[in-house]
Amino acid sequence: MSIELPEAKILAEQMNKELRGKSIKNYHLQDIERLQRIGMMDKNTKSFNQLVDGEVEFVTSRGNVIRVKLNNGMNLILGPEYGGEIFYHKRGKTIPKKFHLKVDFSDDTALTVRLTSMGLIHVYKDSDLERSYVYRRDFNPDVLSPIDEEFTFERFSKLLADNNRMLKSVLVGKDAVVVGLSNSAFQDIIYRAGLHPKRKASELNRDEKRALYDAIRFVLQKRIRLNGKDQFYDLHGNQGGYTPAMGPNMKQQPCPTCGTPIEKLSVGGGHVYFCPKCQV
Numbered sequence: 001m002s003i004e005l006p007e008a009k010i011l012a013e014q015m016n017k018e019l020r021g022k023s024i025k026n027y028h029l030q031d032i033e034r035l036q037r038i039g040m041m042d043k044n045t046k047s048f049n050q051l052v053d054g055e056v057e058f059v060t061s062r063g064n065v066i067r068v069k070l071n072n073g074m075n076l077i078l079g080p081e082y083g084g085e086i087f088y089h090k091r092g093k094t095i096p097k098k099f100h101l102k103v104d105f106s107d108d109t110a111l112t113v114r115l116t117s118m119g120l121i122h123v124y125k126d127s128d129l130e131r132s133y134v135y136r137r138d139f140n141p142d143v144l145s146p147i148d149e150e151f152t153f154e155r156f157s158k159l160l161a162d163n164n165r166m167l168k169s170v171l172v173g174k175d176a177v178v179v180g181l182s183n184s185a186f187q188d189i190i191y192r193a194g195l196h197p198k199r200k201a202s203e204l205n206r207d208e209k210r211a212l213y214d215a216i217r218f219v220l221q222k223r224i225r226l227n228g229k230d231q232f233y234d235l236h237g238n239q240g241g242y243t244p245a246m247g248p249n250m251k252q253q254p255c256p257t258c259g260t261p262i263e264k265l266s267v268g269g270g271h272v273y274f275c276p277k278c279q280v
């Protein structure tokens, strides 16, 4: 289950509430060889020693990335973008067998992090944060976050007009004009906006831009309100309640609006499900 902006925000807010002020007593890493080989975790695990004795100052998120800031100048950067589980464990609770990182706090509570697909678990000093690719990408104040007040229709509309690329690369990935959207949210959003996955941003008329803007706001806000997507589990193991209107869950289904069979298209290095009649 991918962790996109809504789920990262839900987890970061819950972590901020539960972990603030807690001191890190110890940590455990397991089954990390594959993660290290492909750069998903620090090659030199001694970096994790620097977390010990640090106290959690705050936990925040932007885009798909979670930052756990400690009072000793260190940060734990979590980016379980393509799939991950982050759980909090009260004292005396059974810890799941499968995890990549377990952080033990001095009050005998614990946090476990497991990546189930591509993602990141990294440790950085405050002064080195910019070395983190995902931190640079998602905490960059020059790139709009679609849940912030600065994300106005006027600004978004201008960014679209200046972009002669397909919507996918304008909304998702390293060159996107907003942070926090992945392929999953993209399919849901353009279906609701009635736009074909291969449309170019600069060619949208004002009404289409408005529909796209409204769909982005709607999907993100509703996903946050319903505790994330329906395959997501929050910090306390509670399941999310948001079902995307379009995506792999609609494979071989009729479009709920017009009944046309849903089709699959390869766009920008990923598959996009869409309705060939409603999305033009």
Ligand SMILES: [Zn+2]
Binding pocket: 255, 256, 257, 258, 259, 260, 275, 276, 277, 278, 279
């Ligand atoms: Zn349709």
